[in-house]
Amino acid sequence: MGYAVVLGEALVDLLETVRDGELIYRQAIGGAPLNVAVGATRLGGEVRYVGSLGNDTLGDRIAAFLRQTGVGTASTTRVPVPTTLAVTTFEGAEPTFQFYGEPPSYSLVRPEDVDEATVAGADVLYAGSIALMREPFQAAARKAWSVPGPLRVFDPNVRPKLLPDAAAVGALRDLVEEFFATADLVKLSSADAGVLWDGATPAAAADRILGLGARAVVVTCGSQGAYVAAADGSAMLNAPAVTAIDATGAGDSVMAALVRRLLAGGVPDGVAGWQQYVTFALAVAGLVCERHGGAVAMPTQDELTARWGALI
Numbered sequence: 001m002g003y004a005v006v007l008g009e010a011l012v013d014l015l016e017t018v019r020d021g022e023l024i025y026r027q028a029i030g031g032a033p034l035n036v037a038v039g040a041t042r043l044g045g046e047v048r049y050v051g052s053l054g055n056d057t058l059g060d061r062i063a064a065f066l067r068q069t070g071v072g073t074a075s076t077t078r079v080p081v082p083t084t085l086a087v088t089t090f091e092g093a094e095p096t097f098q099f100y101g102e103p104p105s106y107s108l109v110r111p112e113d114v115d116e117a118t119v120a121g122a123d124v125l126y127a128g129s130i131a132l133m134r135e136p137f138q139a140a141a142r143k144a145w146s147v148p149g150p151l152r153v154f155d156p157n158v159r160p161k162l163l164p165d166a167a168a169v170g171a172l173r174d175l176v177e178e179f180f181a182t183a184d185l186v187k188l189s190s191a192d193a194g195v196l197w198d199g200a201t202p203a204a205a206a207d208r209i210l211g212l213g214a215r216a217v218v219v220t221c222g223s224q225g226a227y228v229a230a231a232d233g234s235a236m237l238n239a240p241a242v243t244a245i246d247a248t249g250a251g252d253s254v255m256a257a258l259v260r261r262l263l264a265g266g267v268p269d270g271v272a273g274w275q276q277y278v279t280f281a282l283a284v285a286g287l288v289c290e291r292h293g294g295a296v297a298m299p300t301q302d303e304l305t306a307r308w309g310a311l312i
Contacts, residue, residue: 008033248293
């Protein structure tokens with residue numbers, strides 16, 4: 001089994017909660033790509049993380065957490081800005097994010113920070129999320145994406161708070177569709193699809209993404225499961241029944257599980273094979289939703305087996 005390269009943001013979530021009648025904010029290490037890197041590693045994969053971390057105490061904590069988790073950090077850079085904060089509020093278990101810090105500590109990966117040999121030697125390359133909206137990270141991601149060799153997986157991870165008007169939505173749509181066109185897998189949420197294409201359903205979004213050139217699409221639909229589409233067909237898969245307390249990172253855990261499956265088995269044979277991968281990924285996400293969110297919620301294979309029994 002080879003390794004995955006994950007590009008994107010690391011930050012600190014401040015998760016709103018009530019303790020002893022007082023509203024407080026619980027600190028959690030996060031960022032969608034970091035969650036993917038941690039999640040795939042905890043499931044037994046090898047991951048090399050390419051990201052920029054602030055040079056403050058919070059950046060030190062992120063770096064230490066990555067090392068303790070076993071994520072490869074040789075391509076992680078430290079930058080002279082404070083760590084970006086994501087203040088996270090909830091409606092039920094569903095999070096909403098407001099970001100603080102300019103320039104964002106996560107956006108300062110430069111093209112020269114991307115080692116082409118490391119990318120070329122990978123089995124899987126992940127890109128996407130909010131870091132892609134800023135330079136110099138965008139140029140770094142384009143450089144990595146252009147390197148031949150790895151399977152390419154992409155998640156737009158749309159954050160409406162970063163899209164103030166229709167022009168911003170249009171610019172993001174153009175940007176992510178550029179990456180969709182050469183992706184082996186696109187994972188997005190039904191909410192992402194609705195923002196990008198004016199209320200598009202999961203099926204309509206998947207059809208558009210496949211039409212652009214992607215090989216497979218997974219649209220997560222929260223507690224309703226996920227819609228899976230490839231050239232030979234599509235299917236809607238149910239999510240396992242859980243009592244969700246925090247959905248932060250659930251979508252990232254789906255991508256982490258899919259990366260792990262791709263490392264182990266490569267691209268599956270059509271939509272039937274993708275259904276097997278996604279069934280596993282939904283079980284991972286279900287367990288994440290039963291925990292307080294962020295990277296620390298990502299489970300190990302043993303924890304999955306203890307919760308769900310033997311998994312495919």
